[in-house]
Amino acid sequence: MELDIWLGDQLVARTRERDRGRKVSIVYEESVVATMGDEIPLLSCSLPTPGPSEPAKARSFLEGLLPEGKALETMAARMRGVRLEAGAPAAPADAVSLLAEYGRECAGAVAIVPSGGSDRPGEGSYRPLDQADLAAILHDLPTHPLGADPDREVRMSLAGAQPKFLLARFDGKWFEPLDGAASTHILKPTARWPHSAENESLIMHLARSVGLTDWSTWVEDIDGTSVLVVERYDRRTDGKRVVRHHQEDLCQALGIRPVDKYQIGRPSERMARLLRRSADSPSEAIRELFRQVAFRTVVGDEDGHGKNYSLLLDRGSVRLSPIYDSLCTLVYPELSGRMAGPIGPQSTLAKVDRKALLVEGVAMGLLHADAEVALQGLAAELKIAIENLDATLTSRWPSGPVIETVLGRVNRLESGQPMGGSASRSPRHTPQQAADMTTQTTLSTGRVAPTGQTPPSRLERRSS
Ligand SMILES: Nc1ncnc2c1ncn2[C@@H]1O[C@H](COP(=O)(O)OP(=O)(O)OP(=O)(O)O)[C@@H](O)[C@H]1O
Numbered sequence: 001m002e003l004d005i006w007l008g009d010q011l012v013a014r015t016r017e018r019d020r021g022r023k024v025s026i027v028y029e030e031s032v033v034a035t036m037g038d039e040i041p042l043l044s045c046s047l048p049t050p051g052p053s054e055p056a057k058a059r060s061f062l063e064g065l066l067p068e069g070k071a072l073e074t075m076a077a078r079m080r081g082v083r084l085e086a087g088a089p090a091a092p093a094d095a096v097s098l099l100a101e102y103g104r105e106c107a108g109a110v111a112i113v114p115s116g117g118s119d120r121p122g123e124g125s126y127r128p129l130d131q132a133d134l135a136a137i138l139h140d141l142p143t144h145p146l147g148a149d150p151d152r153e154v155r156m157s158l159a160g161a162q163p164k165f166l167l168a169r170f171d172g173k174w175f176e177p178l179d180g181a182a183s184t185h186i187l188k189p190t191a192r193w194p195h196s197a198e199n200e201s202l203i204m205h206l207a208r209s210v211g212l213t214d215w216s217t218w219v220e221d222i223d224g225t226s227v228l229v230v231e232r233y234d235r236r237t238d239g240k241r242v243v244r245h246h247q248e249d250l251c252q253a254l255g256i257r258p259v260d261k262y263q264i265g266r267p268s269e270r271m272a273r274l275l276r277r278s279a280d281s282p283s284e285a286i287r288e289l290f291r292q293v294a295f296r297t298v299v300g301d302e303d304g305h306g307k308n309y310s311l312l313l314d315r316g317s318v319r320l321s322p323i324y325d326s327l328c329t330l331v332y333p334e335l336s337g338r339m340a341g342p343i344g345p346q347s348t349l350a351k352v353d354r355k356a357l358l359v360e361g362v363a364m365g366l367l368h369a370d371a372e373v374a375l376q377g378l379a380a381e382l383k384i385a386i387e388n389l390d391a392t393l394t395s396r397w398p399s400g401p402v403i404e405t406v407l408g409r410v411n412r413l414e415s416g417q418p419m420g421g422s423a424s425r426s427p428r429h430t431p432q433q434a435a436d437m438t439t440q441t442t443l444s445t446g447r448v449a450p451t452g453q454t455p456p457s458r459l460e461r462r463s464s
């Protein structure tokens with residue numbers, strides 16, 4: 001099978017299979033290459049024009065569009081002949097089959113359809129949803145990851161290991177995107193880690209306060225479950241028309257498969273090197289990367305792996321995306337205690353201090369003095385943001401340990417001490433205890449009160 005890969009409303013490339021699906025490459029359309037020229041990172045920094053791509057890079061790019069973990073297993077299980085190996089598509093042809101089925105709505109501006117169809121993918125349509133519909137999508141997630149349902153032409157794919165679903169929001173109302181219509185929001189229910197929705201909402205609010213994103217994140221109650229709502233920075237709405245903006249994650253940009261997302265190394269190594277080579281304004285992009293890395297470090301987020309950093313691509317222009325998927329993982333002691341990638345010489349967040357961050361900044365290419373200024377600025381801005389936290393973000397859930405952890409770490413960043421672990425670090429759990437806790441979490445999420453006002457939407461603001 002072969003795929004047509006659309007970018008916005010243009011067919012830009014097709015896949016080509018060899019060795020009975022063991023090798024797949026991505027071949028740009030001749031007309032595209034003729035107008036764009038060579039060395040343009042159109043789909044990905046790892047897939048510059050004119051191509052054809054190296055098969056290993058095409059495989060990483062295609063797999064990078066798919067979910068991971070249970071969601072991928074469920075999607076693969078309902079398709080005949082699709083095999084997974086170690087939680088990933090067993091061969092490139094398996095990723096191709098999955099994207100033929102689910103790839104109409106992906107990260108960035110990519111829309112994928114099986115080759116040979118006569119039409120361009122249409123704009124699709126939207127089904128209005130009431131509270132009962134939302135509850136049904138939430139409860140059906142174990143069998144319909146992302147809310148996708150090919151039988152009803154809901155074909156969507158998005159990376160990540162946590163349960164989530166994709167909806168569109170217009171004038172404050174929720175809609176289900178059908179027939180390849182674009183989503184505008186990602187919804188992540190609290191599932192495994194207690195109060196993860198509130199935790200991520202609080203941390204992303206801090207990220208917005210210090211200028212690392214302009215997009216909104218908030219918590220909604222859907223049928224008694226706290227659900228994190230994330231506004232997509234790769235979408236803009238204009239009335240009910242949604243425009244997709246292209247993005248890729250760092251694993252895709254570097255040709256690394258999702259299963260290797262924790263093998264990305266120090267941020268200064270591959271991430272900063274890529275920005276130096278490809279970004280429109282390398283110095284600015286690297287300074288922003290350093291601020292994202294430092295923010296994750298200070299708020300106690302161990303999960304800065306290669307799929308939690310992304311690039312915005314626009315026909316040759318390459319910029320770092322806003323920060324996303326950040327929460328204080330240090331308050332979940334049963335997590336590993338190891339960071340996704342080392343910072344300077346340190347591989348545990350508790351041991352990172354200002355010196356280690358400065359080593360990382362200088363290795364990225366910043367002047368020592370500029371890295372110092374960036375850290376001082378970040379610490380000062382974070383303190384102000386914590387002081388001004390709105391009660392809607394902190395009440396109705398045990399937010400104290402998260403706030404104390406972040407504040408303690410900001411203070412120790414300033415004083416130069418190792419930043420330490422969680423304020424309320426309890427003894428590690430055995431795997432069985434952790435599993436029990438997961439069950440309790442599901443039960444204890446219970447019914448939650450609505451968590452305050454929806455913040456102003458950047459997507460909707462822009463459209464007005
Ligand atoms: N605000 C956003 N706008 C656009 N795309 C986003 C946004 N947030 C996340 N994404 C995309 O969606 C993917 C999945 O989101 P996210 O990282 O939050 O999921 P996750 O399941 O929690 O991930 P992980 O496996 O790292 O725990 C990201 O890798 C990124 O490509």
Ligand SMILES: [Mg+2]
Nearest residue numbers: 160307308325
């Ligand atoms: Mg993620």
